[in-house]
Amino acid sequence: MNKSDSYLLVTGGAGFIGSNFIKYYLSQYPHAKVVNVDKLTYAGSTFNLESVADHPNYHFVHADITDEKAVDRIFNDYPIGGVINFAAESHVDRSIEDASSFVNTNVMGTMVLLQIARKVWTEQGILKAARFHHISTDEVYGSLDNDEKFHEQTPYDPRNPYSASKAGANLLVKSFGYTYGMNIVISSSSNNYGPSQHEEKLIPTIISNALRHNPIPIYGDGKNIREWLYVEDHCRALDLIFHQGQSMESYNIGGGNELKNIDLAVKICEILDNNYPDRKGSLNSFKDLITYTEDRLGHDRRYAVDDRKLRGAMGWQPVVAMENGLEETVEWYVNQWTPTSR
Numbered sequence: 001m002n003k004s005d006s007y008l009l010v011t012g013g014a015g016f017i018g019s020n021f022i023k024y025y026l027s028q029y030p031h032a033k034v035v036n037v038d039k040l041t042y043a044g045s046t047f048n049l050e051s052v053a054d055h056p057n058y059h060f061v062h063a064d065i066t067d068e069k070a071v072d073r074i075f076n077d078y079p080i081g082g083v084i085n086f087a088a089e090s091h092v093d094r095s096i097e098d099a100s101s102f103v104n105t106n107v108m109g110t111m112v113l114l115q116i117a118r119k120v121w122t123e124q125g126i127l128k129a130a131r132f133h134h135i136s137t138d139e140v141y142g143s144l145d146n147d148e149k150f151h152e153q154t155p156y157d158p159r160n161p162y163s164a165s166k167a168g169a170n171l172l173v174k175s176f177g178y179t180y181g182m183n184i185v186i187s188s189s190s191n192n193y194g195p196s197q198h199e200e201k202l203i204p205t206i207i208s209n210a211l212r213h214n215p216i217p218i219y220g221d222g223k224n225i226r227e228w229l230y231v232e233d234h235c236r237a238l239d240l241i242f243h244q245g246q247s248m249e250s251y252n253i254g255g256g257n258e259l260k261n262i263d264l265a266v267k268i269c270e271i272l273d274n275n276y277p278d279r280k281g282s283l284n285s286f287k288d289l290i291t292y293t294e295d296r297l298g299h300d301r302r303y304a305v306d307d308r309k310l311r312g313a314m315g316w317q318p319v320v321a322m323e324n325g326l327e328e329t330v331e332w333y334v335n336q337w338t339p340t341s342r
């Protein structure tokens with residue numbers, strides 16, 4: 001297969017990170033060909049991809065990655081030369097309510113992709129050349145209660161059903177590298193943020209609740225720490241890892257912005273207070289809406305990644321300062337987000 005004729009199969013491309021990646025990728029490589037397979041769950045929307053919908057090299061397939069026939073058909077219909085597997089159930093709170101869809105999509109779906117990619121790429125004689133890039137999370141490493149960071153050798157210690165399903169998928173992906181010599185790579189990023197993220201995640205929850213003048217729920221004591229990464233910085237890292245990452249290696253990706261949840265909520269409220277005073281109505285400050293609520297079960301205390309491997313090998317570093325990224329994100333929700341738009 002001529003490389004320029006081949007398609008990149010992006011799974012879960014209608015989700016937050018996947019859709020940002022497709023837009024980034026097509027802007028960087030205007031001649032690249034992309035097939036996006038997405039189940040369009042509550043968390044995905046083709047609305048996220050309006051700007052590329054008519055791109056001649058972009059194709060959308062509405063299907064579930066756990067559906068073997070559908071995945072097989074995609075590999076038959078398109079000359080797939082690489083896979084980036086974003087498709088996942090991703091919200092920790094939902095996984096605590098019910099783990100089944102997490103195991104199904106994140107583990108079984110990954111298995112279906114691996115098996116079909118292996119079969120087709122073996123038949124085509126490109127098994128070692130075709131890349132399978134699996135998108136993972138820093139949550140697989142567990143929770144930090146000191147000031148250290150997770151590095152790529154940190155043993156997996158997932159603490160909730162979501163992260164357990166992601167750790168399981170990572171192990172399965174690696175096993176296909178060891179067993180069949182597949183050209184796999186895994187990336188594990190810290191918390192992403194940016195325009196068009198689903199309302200269920202912390203930053204959109206803060207902004208959307210503030211704009212509706214609803215209480216802003218902060219779990220527990222609000223001192224849990226997350227490391228924030230602007231989604232476009234993540235996409236640039238993924239592009240590098242997909243093209244330059246060593247087979248069988250894992251790469252951490254962090255934004256370097258560690259914040260306690262409560263401090264993040266205050267920061268966002270201050271942006272709203274300063275930039276959108278007309279949205280305050282009778283409120284003194286959006287901060288008045290911050291409300292401590294019952295803690296998440298098994299709430300991981302802190303995530304932070306050591307990503308020197310990626311920075312050293314590929315010269316990546318985040319370019320969007322958190323202040324700017326947050327302002328842009330808030331602006332997007334103020335101007336473009338409507339509760340019915342997804």
Ligand SMILES: Cc1cn([C@H]2C[C@H](O)[C@@H](COP(=O)(O)OP(=O)(O)O[C@H]3O[C@H](CO)[C@@H](O)[C@H](O)[C@H]3O)O2)c(=O)[nH]c1=O
Binds near residue numbers: 138139203219220261
């Ligand atoms: C939704 C919500 C969350 N929280 C807290 C829980 C966490 O400490 C923090 C961030 O919560 P979430 O936005 O749900 O994200 P978190 O659990 O860290 O997981 C995210 O980040 C992970 C990467 O670290 C991804 O793998 C997950 O898919 C993604 O959902 O904010 C609140 O205090 N109030 C809330 O309403």
